[in-house]
Amino acid sequence: MPRREAYSAVAVREHMRNFFWAFWLGWQVEANWAHPALFALYSVVKPLASCLIITVMYMVATGGRSSRELFASIYVGNAFFTLVTGSLLGLSMVLHAEREHYQTLKYIFLATSNLHIYLCGRAAARMITSVVSVIVMLVFGACVLHIPLTLAAIDYPLLLAALLLGLFCTVGFGLILAGISMKTAMHNFFFSESASALLFFLSGVIFPLSVLPQFLQKLSLCFPFCYWMEIIRRAVLPAYQSDAVMSAFSTSSLLCTFSVMSMLLLLISIFFFKALENEMRRDGTIDMTTAY
Amino acid sequence: MKTVYMDQAITAEQISRNFRTKGTGKSRDITAVDDISLEIGRGELFGLLGPNGAGKTTLIKIFCTLLLPSLGKATVAGYDVHHSAHAIRRRINLVAGGEYSGYGILSVRENLWMFSQFYNVDFKTSKKRIDELLAIVGLEDKASTRVNQLSTGMKQKMNFARGFINDPEILFLDEPTLGLDVTTSRQLRSHVRKWLEEDRRRTVLLTTHYMAEADELCDRVAIINQGKIIACDSPAGLKKSVPYSSDFEITIRSKGNDWHDLAGISQVASFAITAGDAGDDTMTFRLMLESDRPLEKIFATIIDRGASIISVKRTDPTLEDVFISLCGRGLDSEVE
Amino acid sequence: MKWSEIREELELNARATMARAYVRIAGSNRELSWVAFDIVLPLLGVCAYVYLYKTLKTPPEFLGYVILGGAMIGIWMGVLWGMASQLYFERERGQLEMILMSPASTMSLLLGMALGGIYNSGLRSAFTFAAGVWIFKVQIHVSSWLDLAVTFMLTLCALYGLGMVGSSVFLTFGRNAWHISSLLQEPVFLISGFYFPVRSLGAAVTTVASLIPVTIGLDAMRQILFSDPSWGFLSVKSEMLVLLGLSVFYFLCARKALRIMEEKGCREGRLTLRWQ
Numbered sequence: 019m020p021r022r023e024a025y026s027a028v029a030v031r032e033h034m035r036n037f038f039w040a041f042w043l044g045w046q047v048e049a050n051w052a053h054p055a056l057f058a059l060y061s062v063v064k065p066l067a068s069c070l071i072i073t074v075m076y077m078v079a080t081g082g083r084s085s086r087e088l089f090a091s092i093y094v095g096n097a098f099f100t101l102v103t104g105s106l107l108g109l110s111m112v113l114h115a116e117r118e119h120y121q122t123l124k125y126i127f128l129a130t131s132n133l134h135i136y137l138c139g140r141a142a143a144r145m146i147t148s149v150v151s152v153i154v155m156l157v158f159g160a161c162v163l164h165i166p167l168t169l170a171a172i173d174y175p176l177l178l179a180a181l182l183l184g185l186f187c188t189v190g191f192g193l194i195l196a197g198i199s200m201k202t203a204m205h206n207f208f209f210s211e212s213a214s215a216l217l218f219f220l221s222g223v224i225f226p227l228s229v230l231p232q233f234l235q236k237l238s239l240c241f242p243f244c245y246w247m248e249i250i251r252r253a254v255l256p257a258y259q260s261d262a263v264m265s266a267f268s269t270s271s272l273l274c275t276f277s278v279m280s281m282l283l284l285l286i287s288i289f290f291f292k293a294l295e296n297e298m299r300r301d302g303t304i305d306m307t308t309a310y
Numbered sequence: 311m312k313t314v315y316m317d318q319a320i321t322a323e324q325i326s327r328n329f330r331t332k333g334t335g336k337s338r339d340i341t342a343v344d345d346i347s348l349e350i351g352r353g354e355l356f357g358l359l360g361p362n363g364a365g366k367t368t369l370i371k372i373f374c375t376l377l378l379p380s381l382g383k384a385t386v387a388g389y390d391v392h393h394s395a396h397a398i399r400r401r402i403n404l405v406a407g408g409e410y411s412g413y414g415i416l417s418v419r420e421n422l423w424m425f426s427q428f429y430n431v432d433f434k435t436s437k438k439r440i441d442e443l444l445a446i447v448g449l450e451d452k453a454s455t456r457v458n459q460l461s462t463g464m465k466q467k468m469n470f471a472r473g474f475i476n477d478p479e480i481l482f483l484d485e486p487t488l489g490l491d492v493t494t495s496r497q498l499r500s501h502v503r504k505w506l507e508e509d510r511r512r513t514v515l516l517t518t519h520y521m522a523e524a525d526e527l528c529d530r531v532a533i534i535n536q537g538k539i540i541a542c543d544s545p546a547g548l549k550k551s552v553p554y555s556s557d558f559e560i561t562i563r564s565k566g567n568d569w570h571d572l573a574g575i576s577q578v579a580s581f582a583i584t585a586g587d588a589g590d591d592t593m594t595f596r597l598m599l600e601s602d603r604p605l606e607k608i609f610a611t612i613i614d615r616g617a618s619i620i621s622v623k624r625t626d627p628t629l630e631d632v633f634i635s636l637c638g639r640g641l642d643s644e645v646e
Numbered sequence: 647m648k649w650s651e652i653r654e655e656l657e658l659n660a661r662a663t664m665a666r667a668y669v670r671i672a673g674s675n676r677e678l679s680w681v682a683f684d685i686v687l688p689l690l691g692v693c694a695y696v697y698l699y700k701t702l703k704t705p706p707e708f709l710g711y712v713i714l715g716g717a718m719i720g721i722w723m724g725v726l727w728g729m730a731s732q733l734y735f736e737r738e739r740g741q742l743e744m745i746l747m748s749p750a751s752t753m754s755l756l757l758g759m760a761l762g763g764i765y766n767s768g769l770r771s772a773f774t775f776a777a778g779v780w781i782f783k784v785q786i787h788v789s790s791w792l793d794l795a796v797t798f799m800l801t802l803c804a805l806y807g808l809g810m811v812g813s814s815v816f817l818t819f820g821r822n823a824w825h826i827s828s829l830l831q832e833p834v835f836l837i838s839g840f841y842f843p844v845r846s847l848g849a850a851v852t853t854v855a856s857l858i859p860v861t862i863g864l865d866a867m868r869q870i871l872f873s874d875p876s877w878g879f880l881s882v883k884s885e886m887l888v889l890l891g892l893s894v895f896y897f898l899c900a901r902k903a904l905r906i907m908e909e910k911g912c913r914e915g916r917l918t919l920r921w922q
C-alpha cells in the first residue's frame with residue numbers, strides 16, 4: 019500500500035479507536051452511577067416532565083380548545099430539541115469535568131491525537147440517552163396526548179437527513195461551547211443549558227417564528243437550528259402547516275440551506291476550537307482549576 | 311532535657327478500622343488499622359513510619375475526626391473522637407501531602423485568610439500570622455498570586471502554611487513534604503521543630519515513609535505495617551534492636567591474602583567481599599558489626615598482613631534497616 | 647453552655663459564613679463569563695415561554711407569571727447546584743476534609759455559600775424579571791411591598807433550609823444524588839408551576855408540591871405582584887405562614903440531617919472518598 023494511504027488508514031483506525039474508548043469512558047461516567055432501574059427512571063422522568071410543562075401550559079392557556087396541529091408542532095419541536103440540549107451538555111461539560119472534577123485534562127491532552135474525536139466520543143453516551151428521551155416523549159405524546167404521530171406517515175429519508183445534518187450542526191455548536199469552556203472559569207453547572215436557551219429561543223422550538231418581531235425573525239434565520247426544526251416537523255407531522263416565515267422555504271431549499279450552514283458551522287467550530295486549544299497551550303492554562 | 315507533659319495529647323485504645331472495598335468484581339473486607347494502642351504525650355513529635363498502604367493515613371483520619379474507628383476508643387486533647395469532634399477540631403489542624411488545598415481562582419492570601427476564619431482567628435492576628443507563615447514557607451512574593459498559577463511545590467507550601475494558621479495544640483502532618491524539593495523540605499522540618507520548641511504543650515504527629523525525616527525529627531517513632539504497630543521507641547532505641555550496630559565498608563590495597571577469616575572474629579555479624587578478589591591490587595569488603603569492639607582487631611589483622619587501608623566508610627543502621635529486620639522487606643514495598 | 651462559649655460559637659460561625667460568602671463573590675468577580683451565561687442567556691429561555699403564551703393568546707397576566715417564574719429559576723438553580731451539591735463538589739476537589747475538620751459548623755459554611763451565591767442568582771433573577779417586564783410591557787400592580795419583601799425572604803430562607811438538607815444527602819449518596827438533583831430540575835419546574843399558575847395542577851398535586859418552598863413562594867408573589875388572587879392556591883397570608891413553617895422545619899431537618907450524614911460518612915469512610 020502506498021505510504022500516504024497507509025498513514026491515512028492508520029490515522030482513521032486510530033481516530034476510531036479514540037472515539038470508541040472515549041465513548042466507553044463517557045458511558046461509564048454517565049450510566050454507572052445508579053441501579054439500572056433508577057437510571058431508566060431518570061431517563062424517562064426528565065424528558066416527560068419537560069413535555070408536561072408544555073402540555074400544561076397549553077391546557078391552562080387554551081383549555082385544550084386551540085389548534086391540535088399547533089400543539090403537535092410545539093410538542094414535537096420540544097421533544098426533538100432534547101437531542102440538542104443533551105448533545106450540547108455532553109460536549110461542553112466534558113472539559114470542565116475533566117479539568118475541575120477529575121483533574122485529568124492534561125493527561126487527556128497528551129494521550130489523544132485529536133481532542134475533537136475524544137469530545138465527540140465522550141458526548142456520544144449522552145447523545146444516546148437523549149435519543150431514548152426523544153423516543154419516550156414521542157411515544158407518550160402519541161399514546162397519551164393523542165398527537166397525530168403515526169409511524170407510517172413519517173418521511174423517514176427526510177427525518178434521517180435532518181438528524182444526520184443536525185448531528186453535524188450540534189457537534190459544531192458544541193465544539194464552540196467546549197472551546198469557550200476551556201477558556202472560562204467553572205462558575206456553575208448550567209453553562210450549556212444557558213447556551214441552549216439561545217437556540218431554544220431563536221429556533222422556533224415552542225412557538226412559530228412569525229410571532230417574533232421582524233428583526234428577531236431575521237436573526238433566527240441566521241441560525242441553522244430553525245431550519246432543522248422545520249424539516250423535523252415536516253418529516254414527522256403529516257398535517258403540519260408552516261408559519262408565515264418558514265412557509266417561504268420549500269423542503270429542498272430548507273435541506274440545502276441547512277446542509278450548507280451545518281457544514282460551515284462545523285468547519286468554523288473546528289478552527290475555533292483549535293485556535294483556543296493553541297492559546298491554552300501558549301498560556302499554560304490547560305490544567306488550571308477555577309471552581310469555588 | 312526535653313519536657314513532655316504527662317497528660318496525653320493523643321491516645322488510642324485497641325482501635326481497628328475495617329473497610330469494604332468494591333472493585334469490578336466481588337467486594338472484599340480490608341482491615342486498614344488492626345488493634346492499635348498508643349499514647350502520645352504533649353510536647354512530643356511522634357512519627358508514624360510505614361510503607362504505602364500500612365494504615366498511617368487511616369489512623370490520622372481517625373484522630374482528625376474524619377473517620378470513626380470500627381472498634382476501640384481514641385482521644386485527642388483529652389476528648390473522645392466519637393463524641394467530642396467539635397471540641398477536638400478547635401484544637402487541631404492537618405497538613406496532608408499531595409493534595410489540592412485551595413480555590414484556584416483565589417490568591418494564596420485569600421485562601422489562607424478563608425481558613426483562618428474557619429478557626430475564628432480575628433482579622434489582625436490572621437493578617438500577622440499569614441505574613442509570618444508566608445515568609446517561613448517562602449511565598450511572600452506569591453501572596454497575591456492565584457493558586458492555579460502556582461507550581462505543585464508552592465501549592466504544598468501554601469498547604470503547609472494553612473496547617474499553622476490557627477496555631478493548633480496538636481498538628482497532624484500526613485507526608486507533608488511530598489512533592490517538595492530537598493531544600494524546602496529541610497526548611498519546613500526545621501520550622502516544625504522550632505514551632506514545637508516554642509511551646510511545649512504543642513504536639514505533632516507525623517506520618518511519613520521517608521525514614522530520614524522520621525529519624526531527624528521524631529522523639530519517638532512507631533513502625534506500622536499492615537495496620538499493626540510492630541515497634542515503638544525513639545529512633546536510637548529502634549536502631550539498637552537491629553542485630554548489628556554499624557556497617558563498615560573497608561577498601562584495602564593488598565595482594566594474595568584471603569580475608570574470609572575476618573568473619574570469624576567475635577561480634578562480626580557478617581562479612582562479604584564487594585569488590586575485587588585475592589589476586590587484585592585493591593579489594594573492598596563489607597562488615598556488619600554488633601558493636602565497635604572488633605574494629606581494633608580487624609585493623610590490626612589488615613596491617614599485620616602487610617595490606618594498607620585506602621578508605622573506611624561507616625554506615626549506622628537506619629530505620630529502614632530496622633523495618634527490614636522486623637518485617638523482612640523494605641519501606642518502599644507495597645502492601646499486598 | 648456558658649454565655650462566653652455561646653458568643654464564641656456565634657462569632658466563629660459568623661466568620662465562617664462571611665469567609666465562605668467572600669469566596670463566592672470574589673470568585674465570581676475574577677472572571678466574568680457568568681454574566682453572559684448566567685444572566686443574559688437564561689433570559690432568552692424565559693422569553694421563549696413568553697412567546698409560547700403569546701402564540702396561545704393567553705391573558706396578559708400570564709406573561710408576568712412566566713417572567714416571575716423564570717426569575718425564580720435562578721434562585722432554585724442556585725439552591726440546587728450552588729448549595730445542595732456544593733459539599734459533594736468540595737469533596738471531589740479534595741477540600742472537604744479541611745473544611746469539615748475546622749470547628750465551624752457545616753450549616754454556617756452552607757449559609758456562606760448561599761449568601762455568596764445570592765450575588766449571582768439574585769442578579770440573574772433581578773435582571774430576568776426587570777428585563778422581562780420591560781421587554782414585554784407587563785403591568786405590575788403590587789398590592790403590598792412589605793408582603794412582597796417578606797414573602798421573598800421567607801421563600802429564600804425555606805429554600806436555603808431545603809438546600810442544606812439536600813447537601814447532607816449529597817454528602818452521603820455521592821453521584822446518585824448529583825443525578826437526582828439533575829432529575830429534579832424539570833419535574834420541579836412542572837409541579838412548582840414555574841411557568842403557569844400551580845393551581846391548575848389540582849389541589850392534591852399542589853399540596854404535595856408545596857413542600858418545595860418555591861411553589862408557595864411563587865404563588866404568593868404572583869398574587870402580590872399582579873394584585874390578582876384569582877389564580878392563587880391559598881391566600882397570601884396563609885402562604886406566608888406556610889413558608890415560615892417550612893423555613894423552621896427545613897432548618898431543623900438540615901441540622902439533624904447534616905449531623906447524621908456526617909456521622910454516617912465518618913462511620914462508612916465516605917466522607918473523604920472521592921469519585922464515589
